Amino acid sequence: xxxxxxxxxxxxxxxxxxxxxxxxxxxxxxxxxxxxxxxxxxxxxxxxxxxxxxxxxxxxxxxxxxxxxxxxxxxxxxxxxxxxxxxxxxxxxxxxxxxxxxxxxxxxxxxxx
Amino acid sequence: xxxxxxxxxxxxxxxxxxxxxxxxxxxxxxxxxxxxxxxxxxxxxxxxxxxxxxxxxxxxxxxxxxxxxxxxxxxxxxxxxxxxxxxxxxxxxxxxxxxxxxxxxxxxxxxxxxx
Numbered sequence: 687x688x689x690x691x692x693x694x695x696x697x698x699x700x701x702x703x704x705x706x707x708x709x710x711x712x713x714x715x716x717x718x719x720x721x722x723x724x725x726x727x728x729x730x731x732x733x734x735x736x737x738x739x740x741x742x743x744x745x746x747x748x749x750x751x752x753x754x755x756x757x758x759x760x761x762x763x764x765x766x767x768x769x770x771x772x773x774x775x776x777x778x779x780x781x782x783x784x785x786x787x788x789x790x791x792x793x794x795x796x797x798x799x
Numbered sequence: 800x801x802x803x804x805x806x807x808x809x810x811x812x813x814x815x816x817x818x819x820x821x822x823x824x825x826x827x828x829x830x831x832x833x834x835x836x837x838x839x840x841x842x843x844x845x846x847x848x849x850x851x852x853x854x855x856x857x858x859x860x861x862x863x864x865x866x867x868x869x870x871x872x873x874x875x876x877x878x879x880x881x882x883x884x885x886x887x888x889x890x891x892x893x894x895x896x897x898x899x900x901x902x903x904x905x906x907x908x909x910x911x912x913x914x
Contacts, residue, residue: 717900728803728890728904729844736899744901774842785832785894788902790844 689713690791692777697796699771707762707794709777718760719778719788722746729776735760764796771798801826803893805905812881813913820876820908822891828852830896833867833874838888838907847889850874852896881912 690711699705711718717736721729731744735754749768754760760779764771774795778788802825812818824833835847848858850867858865862879878885888907894900 728906787846793842
C-alpha cells in the first residue's frame with residue numbers, strides 16, 4: 687500500500703534529550719513537510735523539503751533540525767533547544783511543491799517531561 | 800498576509816441534521832489553493848477537497864458540498880444528513896501559488912454528531 691509511515695506513534699523523553707521522529711513515504715513525492723499541532727490549534731509548519739538534499743525552515747523551525755538524504759525519508763530531530771517540545775507531530779508529502787494536496791502520516795505524539 | 804479563520808470552534812448536531820462549517824481566508828495572491836481536511840480521533844489528517852482560485856464552481860461529493868465565494872473570501876463546507884462517523888475536527892487551509900507549499904491552516908472546527 688502506498689502511503690506515509692511515522693514511527694513511533696507515542697514517544698516519551700526526558701527533558702534535555704534530543705529525539706528523532708521518523709517519516710517515510712512510498713508515494714514517490716518530491717516534497718515533504720513536518721507540522722506541529724498543539725491542542726486546539728491548527729497545524730504549524732516546522733520544515734519542508736522540495737527535493738533531496740535541500741530543505742527550508744517553516745514558521746517555527748527553532749529547536750528542530752531535519753535531513754533529506756533520500757527521497758523517501760525526512761526525519762525530524764527535536765533538540766533540547768526546543769522550549770516546548772510536547773506536541774503532536776505530523777509528516778506530509780505532496781506531488782508538486784505542495785500546491786497539490788498534501789498526504790499526511792498518522793502522526794507521532796511526543797511527550798517530554 | 801495570508802490567514803485562515805474558522806470562527807466556529809465546536810459544533811454539536813444530532814444525526815441527520817445538516818451542518819455548515821465556515822472558512823474565511825485572506826491572501827494578496829491572485830493564484831491560490833484552498834483545502835479541507837478531516838482529522839478523526841485517530842489523528843491522521845484526511846484530504847477532502849482542493850480548489851484553485853480560478854474555479855468558483857460549487858462541488859458536491861455524496862453528502863459533502865463546498866461553496867467557494869471569492870467575493871466574500873469564503874470556502875464553506877456543508878455536510879448533509881450528518882452521521883456519527885462525521886465526528887472529527889475539520890481544518891480549512893490555504894496555500895498561495897507563489898509559495899513552496901506552505902499550507903496555512905485554520906484552527907479547526909470540532910464537529911460532534913450525536914445519535
